[in-house]
Amino acid sequence: MKSFEEAMVGAGAAGGGASEEVLAVLRRFWGFEGLRPLQLEAIQAGLEQRDSLVVMPTGGGKSLCYQVPPAVAGRTDVVVSPLIALMKDQVDALRLSGYPAAAIHSGMDQMEVRDVERDLASGRHHLIFVAPERLLTPRFLDLVARLKVSSFAIDEAHCISQWGHDFRPEYRRLAELKTRFPNASIHAYTATATERVRGDIVEQLGLNDPAVLVGSFDRPNLLYRVRPKLDVNAQIAETIRRHKGEASIVYSISRKDTEQIARYLVSEGVRAAAYHAGMEADERRRTQDRFAAEEIDVVVATVAFGMGIDRSDIRCVIHAALPKSIESYQQETGRAGRDGLPAECVLFYSAADVIRWRNLMERSAEESATPAEVLESGKQLLEEMRRFATVVRCRHAGLSAYFGETYQGTSCGACDFCLAEVEGVADSTVLAQKVLSCVARVEQRFGVEHVVDVLSGASSERVRRLGHEKLSTYGILKDVPRKTLTNIVYQLVDAGLLERTSGDRPTLRLNASSWEVMRGGRAVTLLQAKESKSKRTRIEEASWRDVDEALFESLRKLRREIAAERGVPAYVILHDATLRELASIKPTIVEALRHIRGFGERKITDFGARVVECIKTHQ
Template identity: 90%
Template sequence: MKSVEEAAGGARDASTRASDAVLAVLRRFWGFEGLRPLQLEAIQAGLDRRDSLVVMPTGGGKSLCYQVPPAVAGRTDVVVSPLIALMKDQVDALRLSGYPAAALHSGMDQMEVRDAERELAGGRHHLIFVAPERLLTPRFLDLAARLNVSSFAIDEAHCISQWGHDFRPEYRRLAELKTRFPGASIHAYTATATERVRGDIVDQLGLKDPAVLVGSFDRPNLLYRVRPKLDVNAQIAATIRRHKGEASIVYSISRNDTERIAAYLASEGVRAAAYHAGMEADERRRTQDRFAAEEIDVVVATVAFGMGIDRRDIRCVIHAALPKSIEAYQQETGRAGRDGLPAECVLFYSAADVIR
């Protein structure tokens, strides 16, 4: 029988080996030499296949927490993601770094789907990205069973909570994963979650003794300004001019407001475009692609524009009206300065916003 000291030493050796393997994967695919706070703990939960809830601010490095474990363990994991654009951006970025990943979504034709499924069946990918609606279809469940999937990552997990700022009913069905794959671990990731939302996520997903990891939300590179609304169009334009030629987002409440503000900025010589749920899907995608390609500098949007953004160099986030909640405000302003460089967050308010 091993002594307590021998057992402790063995545990330390195993931890060191795991850390070395994690660092080797970080260097291979991303060129990183270290991790940010809580990332190693979250990665270790993934390697140990222990259920987890990871709450980190936007830009805190949540994605690595579910990207590293399957590469270290040599397995295929599933990532549930709410938006096609977000899936595409993540898969494209991973493939550029040499990391094998695939997505299955409604924007693919049948030949693309069959090719992706063939590659997955051949064990050629570490991650599969799917929407919650596709995840629980018989075809995908059969594929996951054949792949012996042992770990599921739920991105934007606040969507499962009725108390969250972006509740989506289709996320509620994810509770079925524990029934369908009783031996698999589930890992929930979100950028913002109050204590109430965290509890709801754990309950709704049926997490068993989860590791709950909540990071610091102090973002010293973000400067916050709160100003009364006077001539909001002129105020927004003046703020944008401080970031001429740089990426900015302007959030507004209504679709009409987004179009009106975007038109005003364009008349002032700003490369701006509107984005809201009332636009055709192709038009929304075109605006998002132009913003990602730096063909436009400013997107004026409702909260429909958010989770699909994958730009780290956003220098300014403006709210032309009060956000729906403090949690939503934290999520939206968190899209600024993800590269760690200084960025500005400006909120314009009026009493009329509270009534609306």
């Protein structure tokens, strides 16, 4: 397996086949000396105006693939992007690098729109970002025709497929581009797409003999952990403490959950805020702006938050509940470590999450008359996600296998399994027998909460009214924490050793496997996380090697100051990876910044001297 350093910098050699024109553009705007795997092929398809489908993991450099060709060719291309926040971030970052780009979206007034259209007509921009709905309006289509646009890039292209995890009906209409502009090339980009989804993207967009470029789905810099959900608020807070002062996202299923978790974190002294679609637009924007400006460290959100986030220095992504698909999980965890530095991804899992998702899917399908096959596809995606969470194997290998990729290596060194952080519970079979026996004693008529009440010896009115304090299993596991007991019950459900009915009042039922366990004919393995002190992993240690951490913090402070002066998010100024390189090499003359990845000509001119002065002052 590649070392951390090889994985992060070895990609530079991939640019060896790039033309001088491409390399000149890379150096001028981004301060890059080479390209990552597949970027060269994707850029070549853009320059040759050959249709393409490019699948690269988040942080793999997809945007560079559609940014370079128009700069080399001296033309204007259109980028279809789903969210205003994402467009604004990308345009801010490009302009900061001296790259001419603009966006047209609903957050602009008519005067601003006319100014951009005038600039486009004069050929001032290489890229124009637009949402799919606006792209297909007669006014914009006429503008595109007048500009003689010859290439369209479609970001988040998986949104066009109903077999993917984030289907958006408005994306389907993008097929009209081939009809309206038959000589233009179309380039589809996505981070997560199974083979079925990739085929659907090609078909729906009507791509003509496309170059299909599928990169590795593995993110070697991400550390994956799956933990049983016990006291989820406390578990989240403990994880966040490992990343004090760093950017983190916590994902949850419902709006109510996000608000409750955010309140808890704030009470624990964490700079956190909630974000969900039910909030007023101004309040959502304020939360997003505060996160971008590093005024808060943690956003607790539903999946409404994320696709529009281009922040490169997110060091932790937490799932307070199971995502509804591996594609969603890959995309959401992919928002961590986009700068190539190590980041932690923790999933707190309970089988109750699966049941909750199924109920939500069925209710939504009924309300919106969703076709049966689409509902069934959604349930299958959920089942694949459940399997990922419960099958104990290398997480990197499991994700790679799902997307049809063979993982190279025997141990990733970056997941709970390969780090040996998961262990079996002592006397698992005996514990399981006691739980199953209790379900039998209450005549398979009650749900998880009541069974746990009986096992833990709860002195509730309901237990006494039903006479269940007289059962032989009453209080038989009173020394086991209640939340651990609940988790054990759900582990048995997951393993198929216990069933839970659907509906508003689900009950626990025994099956043939349950009786096999109770009769001693089948062994059971229950799992728990090992008790261990928090420490940096080998990969995290490697990323800090030779870095002056105090200087790094000083450079972060300077970055915030420059960002505030320019009214842009801090992370578009310089990536953490660039700051760590600066804090390691410690250049003391401006000219030396030309050899630092991420320092293009404009940034050296605009604030190179301030960066060098910060380094000198620190010494």
